[in-house]
Amino acid sequence: GSLFYLQGSDLMKYNGNGTSELIKDFGSSGSSTLVLFKNKMLIIASTANPPSMHALYESDGSTSGTKLIKELFTPNSNSYSANSFIINDLLYIVVEEKQIVRTDGTADGTFKLLDINENTRLNVYMVELNGTTWFTASTDPNDQYFRKLYTTDGTTAGTSPIDFVPAITTIQRLEKLDDKLYIRTSENLYSSDGSSGGTQPISSEYSMFGAYKD
Secondary structure, X not given: OOEEEEEOOEEEEEOOOOOEEEEEXXXXXXXXXXXXXXXXXXXXXXXXXXXXXXXXEEEOOOOOOEEEEEEEEOOOOOOXXXXXEEXXXXXXXXXXXXXXXXXXXXXXXXXXXXXXXXXXXXXXXEEEEOOEXXXXXXXXXXXOOOEEEEEEOOOOOOOEEOOOOOOOOEEEXXXXXXXXXXXXXXXXXXXXXXXXXXXXXXXXXXXXXXXXXX
């Protein structure tokens, strides 16, 4: 196989002899992200035309075979960041911490799921539990630390917040281990089966955490 990599916003191919060739220059000072999805090479690209546009491309490794799938989002600045998650045969893209976009790799199957608070200081986390996609997001423009838990089936209509009782709205991290979610808030660490009755605090000591199986 061939080795492809991103150098800034340029898609490069390593020739194996100490040299590389340019496959595609997306023409921006921002960075791009390369993802292998359904045996396809997808590029979440920061492009210069139009200015500061973010777009999804697919590539077969050739210049002529690197093609636009769909434009995603135009931010207010030329900076760029994107997180991506592959869950249940869908690729979820967090663009500039402002939108969550889903794609199945086609133009018609690429669309926005949710607008999120661009001023948040907290990352989006996304996991799968029992066939359902769970993620954290802030949608309150007046509170950068407000973040709730959502579920999605990959459709706009099927994307909604989960209202636990009591409310959990300051989520800072989300992990999955076996058949449980582990939710870190500003005050507690919870374990959850995804229901209010099955969500219990297990620690009130603040600490960073990761879920690992022995």
